[in-house]
Amino acid sequence: MSSPLSGLGLTIPLIAAPMAGGPTTPALVTAAARAGGLGLLAGGYRTPQELAGHITAVRAQAVPFGVNLFAPNPVPVDAEAYRRYARSIQAEGDRYDLDLTGGDPVEDDDHWHDKIDLLLADPVALVGFTFGVPDPAVVAALRSAGTVVVQTVTSAEEARIAADAGADLLAVQASAAGGHSGTLTPERVPPPTPVADLVTEVRSAVSLPLIAAGGIATPADVAAVIRAGAMAAMVGTVLLRADESGTSAVHQAALADPDRDRTVVTRAFTGRPARALRNDFTDRYTGEAPAGYPALHHLTSPMRKAAAAAGDPERVNLWAGTGHRHATAEPADRILTRLAEAL
Template sequence: MAATVGAETLPAVAVPVDQAKNAYWVHLDSLDHPGWGEVAARQLDAGLLSVGFTCSQGRHDSGRGTGVSQSSPIRSRPTVRQHDDKRHPAERQAPPMTSALSSLGVSTPVLAAPMAGGPSTSALVIAAAGAGGLGFLAGGYKDVEALAEEIDQVRSSGVLFGVNLFAPNPLPVDPAEFRRYARTIAPEGQAHGVDLLAVGTVEDDDHWSDKIELLLSRPVPVVSFTFAVPDPAVITSLRAAGTLVIQTVTSPSEALLAAEAGADMLVVQAPAAGGHSGTFTPQRTPADIPLPRLLGEVRRNVSLPLIAAGGLATPTDVVQSMRAGATAAMVGTVLLLADESGASLPHRAALTGPADRGTVVTRAFTGRPARALRNRFTDRYTDLAPLGYPALHHLTSPMRRAAIAAQDPERINLWAGTGHRHATAEPAARILRTLVSRL
């Protein structure tokens, strides 16, 4: 949708960040879009417009009331002309480089992770932005209509936000193993009147093409990917539409693949993270590497900005991740009890129960490794579950829905990271501000 600033219409390449403040994001590769230069230049010079820029090599800048020299090479940061600077251009020095996130308007370097399946809500994303951070809508397990509705809800609030998608990385299940596992877990479904033997094998891509089309036709400020690196053409198209692209990685080799594909930033996810591991090779459970060490290993291989993730639950955790080279931290489990979280009642109860269940990496629910609180299902079936994503996700889904309705925590995926005992029931903004209190 075209934006109007100062009675003039901006081209669609300008992505709203905060329309109430006339703040937009535009990819430098789009500056030759018809009409952009004329309209934007007038509004920038009048001080009515704030714009963040990204170029093909991941450089970023922002400003209000500044003109942008399109003659600058794309490989370098854009030249910023300060109107009150009377020096000759050759004598001027550009302001120091800011990170991509700060250029977007992020002032609190702790982000709300996408948590598919219910915990991530529009309210949680809006609350994260209200705390000066950035929240992600979880596009996984939604059809394109549901995702579009959530995007519209958050966009209407005028805040910065991101959208996360599961990039296709199928792990087809062996048909015989699927039938064996269905028979094995059938009694768990029967406990709530669900016939798991009637569930067929579903190998889908989570509406991938439809979601990419949505994000290209109605661009959002940030898009992140998990499970695999998309085709570089997808990343190029998103960036040309003005979107900052972030890729989840779990190893230095994955980081190299993401960098080569054109990602702007990386989420470096340690094995302590709750929910699914973002590993590109789900056939193997990721090695148990502490997050600071993993950040160091990735930093030695790529120069992209890094976002730390996995097991972060205290201010000390955040400080350590920053010292290890992260630009920002991303948290999920510590937000599960937040007022704005969509976590189910049995999930919340399990997190706050008197006994510490501990966590386990299991493929019992979905067929690919994910960290969850231990319960009856993980204890019985972790060692029996075959590989097979998304087939096992679809197999166990009706059982899990019935268990949630029955307030039964023993047959649902209680995704949680190792820092789950630090989750607190309070507003998300307060949680995020506490996490940055020692920076």
């Protein structure tokens, strides 16, 4: 079977994950391609104009690349639960003279239609979707424009939904992944199925080619998912300290801190399950945070930005997968080349 990635020049089966919020930069995407893999720009949280600028920057380097978007799958927050949570975390905002209790919930779609219009008007080789499955008409329009469509899934059931929507390729994300889970049902946290086992489960459900993601941090991990039937491995956390990443200084320091040896899955920062290094904020608020995305993301964003600027790791979303100990401060091409050594 011909691979949907066959025209993208991969010489190693590795993809640099799209890490929204800053870590993924045009330089990191370019480095992944020059190492023989592929990088995906993170369209999430960027305006269409910012995304267009990143696309232009990578195109100027004449390397293959893709773009990932957050597809709408809102989790509307209960208004009273939102107000109660805002009052609870106001003590954290007080540290930075922020009022977190004065506004209404923001329920936006991350400029969804404008970003789709951008990618149809100026197509890229590959577009991925996370959080939700787009309308089949959107998928069909992208494919007609010559774009390979990748859908993130976290179960065999989700894989069937994505296949029915017309996806070319599935990114099978295990719960060990850092940052947000791509689950289509964010009110439930996906079970801790090892990534190679999840690939096997999904392969039994659909015939689409698969990319494995989640907790992949060593050459042995990469080899295991390829043996399980994935055509490529997607890695993110191991690139958070790469020279080309845009990961904040406070986040990079936390990843290198030997005392931060545990990750937790929390809704405390965004109202959607995400894996992060444990800190004071996750300890205090994971148990009481309501489901509600993107409302909680917007609620805590000013606090997180202020904390990062102040070098305060206890109020920052320190996204990290279970393999975070393998994140190293060196060029991305060296990291990716090493990960392919056991193939």
